Amino acid sequence: MSSDESFLQDVVAALHRVGLEAIVVGTVAGVLNGAPVMTQDLDLLVRDTPKNREKIGKLSAALQIAPPVQVSELSKAITLLGGALPIDILFDALPGGLTFEALRSRSSRVQIGDSAATVAALADVIASKQAAGRPKDLAQLPILRQTERVRAALKGGKSV
């Protein structure tokens, strides 16, 4: 297991320990769906409730990293710093009107070590990046779309 996979395993295990329901989204979700892409952080989507805010505090303690900080006044997203890599926590929905519930309904469970992560579907990763429209998101779209097509071809013998 690489250090990247170990980091992911530690975070997923900590999510389970504190009872925080989170969906892995963004580029790491692309990776867990098989795409050959790289990123600098881990994005998690959770529902914005007082209880979950409390659990996020417990998550940072469980990971022995700094308490959550809000990095921009333009967004209510928060970041956990001080670990091997930053963890961005997004609330309720992703760009493109992708709600937590909708993403969860299409998500898959991916085993990472002893714990399973809830991972957004590749189609949702693509839709969110397209809607976000930032250069770094748009740059990944071609390889993500190709991965989706190749995966479909592998499964069903026909490309999408």
Next chain:
Amino acid sequence: MLEARQRVAPLVPDIDPGDLLLILQSLLRPIGTGRRFFLRRRDSGGYVF
């Protein structure tokens, strides 16, 4: 891997063969087998695996 490439390539003829190989290698390699996918920023401003 080669079998998968032979099977899939005709279905995605517009995808560059090198890209197809890269994608297949990634798709067929499960998590937990030593994959690297995080870039870490160094003080110098560069990025490393």
